[in-house]
Amino acid sequence: MSEEHVVIIGNGPAGNQAAMSIRENDPEVRITLISRESGACCRPHLFPDLIAGKIPEEALYACPIDAYQERGIKLRTGQEVVRLNPEERVLMLEHKEVVRFTGLIIAVGGRPRIPEPLLVFQDLMFTLKTLRDAKAWVKRLSEVESVLIMGGDLPSLALTKALLEMGKKITFLFNEDAFWPLRCDDALFEEVGERFSLKGVEVLANRPVKSIARKSEETYEIEVDGRKVEAGMIGAFFGLVPDIRFLAGCGLRIDRGILVDEFLNTGFEGVYATGDCAQIYHPEIRDYWVSIGHDNAVALGHIAAQNLTGGKMQAVMPLESIFEVKGIKVNTSWWMEF
Amino acid sequence: MSSVDLTVEICGMSGDGTIAAGGLLNEAMSGAGLSVLAFDSYPAEIRGFGRCVTLSRFGDEEMLALSDKTHVLISLDDKESRSRIPYLVKDAVVLYDNRPPSYVTEDQAIAAHVDPGVRLFGMPFGDLAAEATGSTRGRNLVALGGFAALFEVAPQFFHEAIKKKFAPKGEKILGANLKSFDRGYQYAGKKFEERPLNLLSIPKAAGEEKRVLLSGNVAITRGALDAGLKLYFGYPITPATPIMEYLAKALPERGGRVMQMEDEISSIGAVLGSFFAGQRAMTATSGPGFALMTELITHGVMAEIPAVIIDAQRAGPATGLPTKTEQSDLQAAVFGGPGDSARIVIAPTNVAECHEYTLKSFQLAEKYQTPVIVLSDFFLNNRVESTSMPRASDGEIADWTLYPDGSVKDHYLRYRITESGISPRAIPGMDGYLFNATGLEHTEGGIPDYSPANHTKMTEKRHRKIQGALQDLPPPKAFSRDEGMDVGVIAWGSTFGSALEAVLGAQKKGLKVGALKITSIFPYHAEVIRTFMDRCKEILIPELNYEGQLSNLIGHLHGKDVARLNRVTGLPMPASAIYGKIETLL
Numbered sequence: 046m047s048e049e050h051v052v053i054i055g056n057g058p059a060g061n062q063a064a065m066s067i068r069e070n071d072p073e074v075r076i077t078l079i080s081r082e083s084g085a086c087c088r089p090h091l092f093p094d095l096i097a098g099k100i101p102e103e104a105l106y107a108c109p110i111d112a113y114q115e116r117g118i119k120l121r122t123g124q125e126v127v128r129l130n131p132e133e134r135v136l137m138l139e140h141k142e143v144v145r146f147t148g149l150i151i152a153v154g155g156r157p158r159i160p161e162p163l164l165v166f167q168d169l170m171f172t173l174k175t176l177r178d179a180k181a182w183v184k185r186l187s188e189v190e191s192v193l194i195m196g197g198d199l200p201s202l203a204l205t206k207a208l209l210e211m212g213k214k215i216t217f218l219f220n221e222d223a224f225w226p227l228r229c230d231d232a233l234f235e236e237v238g239e240r241f242s243l244k245g246v247e248v249l250a251n252r253p254v255k256s257i258a259r260k261s262e263e264t265y266e267i268e269v270d271g272r273k274v275e276a277g278m279i280g281a282f283f284g285l286v287p288d289i290r291f292l293a294g295c296g297l298r299i300d301r302g303i304l305v306d307e308f309l310n311t312g313f314e315g316v317y318a319t320g321d322c323a324q325i326y327h328p329e330i331r332d333y334w335v336s337i338g339h340d341n342a343v344a345l346g347h348i349a350a351q352n353l354t355g356g357k358m359q360a361v362m363p364l365e366s367i368f369e370v371k372g373i374k375v376n377t378s379w380w381m382e383f
Numbered sequence: 384m385s386s387v388d389l390t391v392e393i394c395g396m397s398g399d400g401t402i403a404a405g406g407l408l409n410e411a412m413s414g415a416g417l418s419v420l421a422f423d424s425y426p427a428e429i430r431g432f433g434r435c436v437t438l439s440r441f442g443d444e445e446m447l448a449l450s451d452k453t454h455v456l457i458s459l460d461d462k463e464s465r466s467r468i469p470y471l472v473k474d475a476v477v478l479y480d481n482r483p484p485s486y487v488t489e490d491q492a493i494a495a496h497v498d499p500g501v502r503l504f505g506m507p508f509g510d511l512a513a514e515a516t517g518s519t520r521g522r523n524l525v526a527l528g529g530f531a532a533l534f535e536v537a538p539q540f541f542h543e544a545i546k547k548k549f550a551p552k553g554e555k556i557l558g559a560n561l562k563s564f565d566r567g568y569q570y571a572g573k574k575f576e577e578r579p580l581n582l583l584s585i586p587k588a589a590g591e592e593k594r595v596l597l598s599g600n601v602a603i604t605r606g607a608l609d610a611g612l613k614l615y616f617g618y619p620i621t622p623a624t625p626i627m628e629y630l631a632k633a634l635p636e637r638g639g640r641v642m643q644m645e646d647e648i649s650s651i652g653a654v655l656g657s658f659f660a661g662q663r664a665m666t667a668t669s670g671p672g673f674a675l676m677t678e679l680i681t682h683g684v685m686a687e688i689p690a691v692i693i694d695a696q697r698a699g700p701a702t703g704l705p706t707k708t709e710q711s712d713l714q715a716a717v718f719g720g721p722g723d724s725a726r727i728v729i730a731p732t733n734v735a736e737c738h739e740y741t742l743k744s745f746q747l748a749e750k751y752q753t754p755v756i757v758l759s760d761f762f763l764n765n766r767v768e769s770t771s772m773p774r775a776s777d778g779e780i781a782d783w784t785l786y787p788d789g790s791v792k793d794h795y796l797r798y799r800i801t802e803s804g805i806s807p808r809a810i811p812g813m814d815g816y817l818f819n820a821t822g823l824e825h826t827e828g829g830i831p832d833y834s835p836a837n838h839t840k841m842t843e844k845r846h847r848k849i850q851g852a853l854q855d856l857p858p859p860k861a862f863s864r865d866e867g868m869d870v871g872v873i874a875w876g877s878t879f880g881s882a883l884e885a886v887l888g889a890q891k892k893g894l895k896v897g898a899l900k901i902t903s904i905f906p907y908h909a910e911v912i913r914t915f916m917d918r919c920k921e922i923l924i925p926e927l928n929y930e931g932q933l934s935n936l937i938g939h940l941h942g943k944d945v946a947r948l949n950r951v952t953g954l955p956m957p958a959s960a961i962y963g964k965i966e967t968l969l
Contacts (some may be wrong), residue, residue: 085500109497120499138479140505142492177576 049074051353052136052146054126056080058088058339059320060152061107062346063353068116070354076118077144081153082175083122085110090203090339092179096186097207129295131313144322150349151292151311151318153301154342155285157324160220163195163281166257169265170281173200182280186213189277193267195254196220197237199337209244216247216274218254218267220283234365285337285378287322302335307359309349319349325360386443387417389580390450391530393437393523394467395459400523404457404549406767407527412441412545413596413769415536420446420880422766422955424706434463448766448881451957455534455579459528461493468493473500476579478529481505504533504575511566521563528567534580538568543619595772599737599764600625602773603693603757606741607665608633609775614664615641616653621705622761623667623695647672651679651690655754658689658919659820661784661810663745667693671702674719680754681720682822684845687798687806689748689755693741696760696876698953707953708761710876711928716756717905717936723842725849727751728904729856730758732879737763738773739792742780748784749931751852752808753845758904760927763877784808787816796827800840804848814832849906856903859911863897863918864890870968871919873899873912873945875933878925878956883908885961896965901933909940921968923948925961933951 047247051067054062056078064078066344080086084108094100103109113120128137135145157172172178172184186192191214194201206217219238238248252270257279260266267274297311303318305311307327311318320342324333336345339352344360351358391408395401409421421439438453440446452472458464458479471477479493489495494503508522508531515521524545531541541564549557550968597605604626615634617627631641644650650666657664668676673694682781683690696712698704710779716728727747731740737759741771744755787795787807787822797818799806806827819829824841826832863871870889874882879900886898899915901907922941924934925948931938938945948964950956 085499113499121494122499122501123503124494137486138492138494140479140492140494141486142489142495143486144495364577371567 049147050145051076051148051150052144053150054136055152055320055322056082056120056122057152057154057320059154059346059349060109060150061086062343063150063319063350064113064118064150065108065116066347066350067354068118070312070356072117075352077121077146078113078118078125079121079124079138079362080146081123081125082177085113085120085175088339089174089200092173092176092182092200093203093207095179096182097210099207102176105179108184118145125191125291127291129292129297131296131311131316134275134315138270143249148315148353149317150346150353151289151316151322152320152342152346152349153288154321156280156288159281159284160283163254166254167281169257169259170195170279172281173204174285182278185278186211189263190214191216191276191381192278192280193218193274193276194280194282195284196280196284198284201280202237203250204280204282205241205246209246215245215247216276217241218252218269219248219250221323226304236277257271285321289322302331304333307361308352308357309345309360310352315353317349317353319345320358327361329361384937387580388440388442388450389455389534390438390440390453391455391457392439392453392467393457393459393471393526394464395435395465395523397433397435399435399459400520401435401459402437404459404523404527405439407524407541407544407548408437408961409439409542409767410547410596411427411527411531411536412439413594414540414543417441417769418444418446418594418771420766421597421768422449422450424954431760434460434466436467447884447887448958449955451526453957455530457530457675458493459485459526462491463930464493465496466557466678468496468498471497471501473498474535475501475564476478476503476504478504478506478526478533480508480526481576482507482510484509484519502577502579504529504571506567506574507570510777511570512563515562515566516559518559521559521680524560524563525567525570528564528569529571531564532571533570533575534865535578535580538565539778541568544960593772596767596769597734597738597773598625598767599731599734599759600695601629601675602734602737602770603667603741603759603764604629604714604740605773606775607691607745608637609738609773610742610745611663611780612665612745613639613662614657615639615666616644616650616664617641617666617668618644618647618650618672620647620669620672622697622764623669623672623693626667626693626695647675648679651676651683654690654692655679655683655686655688658748659811663691664750665691665693665734665745666693669695669697669705670699670715671713673712677715677720680726680756681722683722683754684720684724684726685722685822685824686820687752687808687845687946688820689745689752691741691748691755691757693743693757693759695764696758698761704953706761708763708877708955709951709953710758710760710878711905711929711930711932711951712758712815713875713928713932713936714930716758722840725846725905726753726850727755727849727856727906728758729755730902731763731906732874732876732900733770734763734768735773740902742775746779746781746783747852747855750855751805752783753846753849760877760878766877784810786810792816797829798825798827798841798844800827800844802847803851804844804846805851806844851904853903853908856906856908858903859907859915860900861897861915862886862900863896863915865897866918867895868897868919869895870921870923870965871897871899871915872923872925872965873937873963874917874925875901875904876927878927881956881958882925882961884958885965888958888962889965894965894969901937904933904936907937909937912937913940921946923964923968925949925964927951 125139253267302324509519512521654664698707698709748755792815795816823831922945931947
């Protein structure tokens, strides 16, 4: 093993791909992959299939957990980075362990966003970001027949399809800022609503939630714009926010995500950010864009790995695949799936 | 086989309260109705250096052996706990201190070294203890609180265990320990969503007799007390010292006496003197002390004086590895000392038998007028098991001394030749039964006599007597389902539990294997052993010694060489090692 030590924070699709690509490029370098979640890398776009019982849990994993060991990648699960000093090239874990690195890729992804007015009801809502979340959905769905979905981001559309197949009664509280960090335009908003209505989903568009109360073990009562709706569980789907609070004050440039150049470099030598947590500079449009979706994340993870190991690969998506809504430029590999 | 089988390790440095935490955990789990088998490993140094590990196995059925696969590791010191990582199962739970007093590097953090399938649960042990009591000393109790919350064990079981241990130390200490435990329980209950296992969901056997948690050392002590022990003489040595400590408290309460002697030679001398005078006495030692006793043991053989000696074996030779286990005193116990000095050697295989055989050893010593050696080992002495409260029947307590009858008064021959080899024994002071006792070869009347005929006659008498003891010694017990077996495993001492677990596991897989438990080491039931061997294609004898000491003793009974499994790691024999060896013999 060389003295080089590459650390990747986050084992989502981007981080996982970054680790694998680095190993392909350099069979000797020491690689540590730190993940807050337990287990191997999941493909979260398959969660709806898991919930619907179409696939077993094993099918979610991008690779089996033994594969990391086989490739000489030290996977550290259930561990959280709480501080970073990119200048000194050290990071600290929650349990006060100091880890030194020569190269770093930040691929922490996002965490479910709950709009501020709804934060008070957070404990009553189910999100769908991690495998643990998915398992919680499976368990609760086995006990209830009706679901209220709030928001309307891309995972919620796939989940709704799965829930319909399961015969669940769905009420969709469709919200125009569900595609955070962008908003639906009116045409899309209407089209989605119509499609769901045709499939038997009760769609309530842009209705503010006034209260949520637990009526019994099986039922919640949601007061929406003067009307009361009952549901066995409530899902919150308002997009993801980059999970980068631990980077506050560390010297990295932060906007909505970590600002990086077209090579995914943060401005510190050997320190890269990739996947959903990065805001990437596009030299042609001279602005930053954000990426959503599994395939994009994998591609960006690969690019970060190439550049960390001496490559010079640009993360420049074709202009036509980047669209702008309300001032924010987005590329999503999921967009066309629905 | 158990539906629940959970092995929990607590690892820390000396001074972390590791052993105390392990004891409380065992007590609580036993209180919750689970079977417990536990063992502590600590360094020879008294404090401040070295790793302490407690290993506990819990289940809903009797635990036969420790497991070499750990399901839960509670790390009180990450640096030390790293050594335990290879024993973790793939999805093990590690409960660790995530707020150590200072920053740590990768080599000091257990989180940096566990495999990715291992589930980490970090808790600020020290901070929570300080919050609860103003001192970080209770961090081991905080960790236990975390365990209780994670595995859904009702706090009451831990509260009871904590009260039992700390109530004698006063309200303040008891209160601090309870608060530390409760703080850990509350914190973990809120912080951790995952519950790896609900231990309280384990079904308990209805109407099961109340079980208590006993160590081998305590069981030996109780056996001796139940036998009516009057005098204990000893010199401290690991792992036998606790026997003297327990007796120092308990024996005077029953009218007996404990005396710490200047060494092991004087200890065995005093034991012989007591029995000579008609009082039940005992000593306990380990290998190095036993070596010092050998001359006087043979004096007991020659002068036909009873004695009870506990040899708590530890790894040797010489001072050896004082805190590590081994079964390497067998040859010394059976053959040690000058001359043909046959004596009785018995070896319990579990805690209940530590009680049973210690109790029995007094009767055997009296009836056969010879030293009886109870061979235990470090693992057996120090492990704790949940077991039925041992009680001695009147028959087990009875005096087995064969006294001379009135017909021989005034012409009493102390060493009279008999068919059984047992000569009625008078106690000094009995009017009309004066005799001479000596370590020199002697006549039936006890007069020194070196003639060839006399020595031959008396040697034969003494050996006839010892061989005759077989009728009172527990015969080997077979655990087999098939008349013919591919492999028969013969084991003794603490290794037997591992052997039986391996054999039961193999039987469950349809393999034709069986086990034979031998507790009478000398004399041994040759015909029973031979019959078992004849039923097996291959015989395997696993032992915690290098030379294969039981194999050397009984191996000749098999028509061909026996297979041996010898380990001198200082650790108990893992069932998996025996199972692995069985597979190679099939």
